[in-house]
Amino acid sequence: MALKQYNPTTPAQRGLVLVDKSQLWKGKPVKALTEGKTKTGGRNNKGHVTSRGIAGGHKQRYRFIDFKRRKWDAEGTVERLEYDPNRTAFIALVSYADGEQTYIIAPQRLAVGDKVVAAKKTDVKPGNAMELGQVPVGTIVHNVEMKPMKGGQIARSAGTYVQVVGRDRGMVIVRLNSGEQRYIHGECMATVGAVSNPDNQNTNLGKAGRSRWLGKRPLTRGVAKNPVDHPHGGGEGRTSGGRHPVTPWGKPTKGARTRHNKSTDKMIIRSRHSTKRKG
Known part of the structure; x- marks a missing residue:
């Protein structure tokens, strides 16, 4: 996705830089894969502020994302790419032959109509998921589990990725974006490719109100x-x-x-x- 700049017809438009979402689905999400989301305003059950800088924000519904990718050897088709207000990355709606639909984190270069599959070992293609122990050394992956069957925890934000750099006694050595290198068990799942929407870091909200729409209050x-x-x-x-x-x-x-x-x-x-x- 490219960046979208605006002519300064108003003070709020001056300097405004957003991600172009024209290629994303313009309708509502699949209702069965969502649930209502309540806002806390940063307050606990006593009404006391326990997290500063939180309040307001646009109303949101939570989308259930398949972080585990354990539907093995079942080929799915990408129906559409969608915006998710709960994360910086885009999400993809995947339909399987048995009629099941799931949301996954959309990697870069994943398009509508592409086929994705999760298996113990499969092709190195964006969107495919497999065990880390089967991933070729040097491959870029995301949505990496830290414990088998727990679901992906590492590299889920926009533009992030993890690189497989080696193997050692059933463990896989990976390099994170921060430069950290660590061992991860070879049976943990990972999805091929880097996370979508890498231009998210280059946006400029342009006005304080747009930050308030995201649920962020100013801090003194x-x-x-x-x-x-x-x-x-x-x-x-x-x-x-x-x-x-x-x-x-x-x-x-x-x-x-x-x-x-x-x-x-x-x-x-x-x-x-x-x-x-x-x-």
């Missing part, structure tokens, strides 16, 4: 507040917030490590922090 910088409201607040003139930036509750932020005692740390071969990728 800590340095603009009074000392009673934030650790960065107060001071004479403009200040930077100090050498050790913190949250409103005093926890270190802006680059402070928050990952501790994760059970999957042993699967990481090279951390994304160890060496910065070149190019």
Whole structure:
């Protein structure tokens, strides 16, 4: 999909850059594959704000996505590509011979009418899913499981992908977008190709209201507040917030490590922090 720029006929149009969705389905989603979605406004069951910056937003329905891709050896046909308000990637409606329909995350270069299949081992073609242990080294994949049968968790956002770089004793070595290299079990499923809508990162919303449609509220910088409201607040003139930036509750932020005692740390071969990728 290409980017769409607008003539500055209004202040909101000036600088507005959106993804061209003219090739997507213009109707409603399959009702049986959706359910209603309630908004929290960032509040918990007591009405207290527990997540700042959330409120409003356009009404949405949740689309059920097949992240597991365990309908093996059944060829499906891509009926249409659709917009999904719950994610940055586009989704594809797949129809099978037995009449079943499912939504999958649409990879790049997947078109209406294409055939997709999930199997233990199959052709390396965008949209096809297979076990990681059967994927040729060097292949680009997405929607990668971290545990067999759990469903895809890695590389589901627009434009993301994972590259298979090797195998070792029933495990597969993959390289993530962050530069991290890790082991994943060979029986985990992955879908061939990179996720659709890579131009999502190049959009410019153009006005604050468009951000509100997405359910995002503005956040006030800590340095603009009074000392009673934030650790960065107060001071004479403009200040930077100090050498050790913190949250409103005093926890270190802006680059402070928050990952501790994760059970999957042993699967990481090279951390994304160890060496910065070149190019």
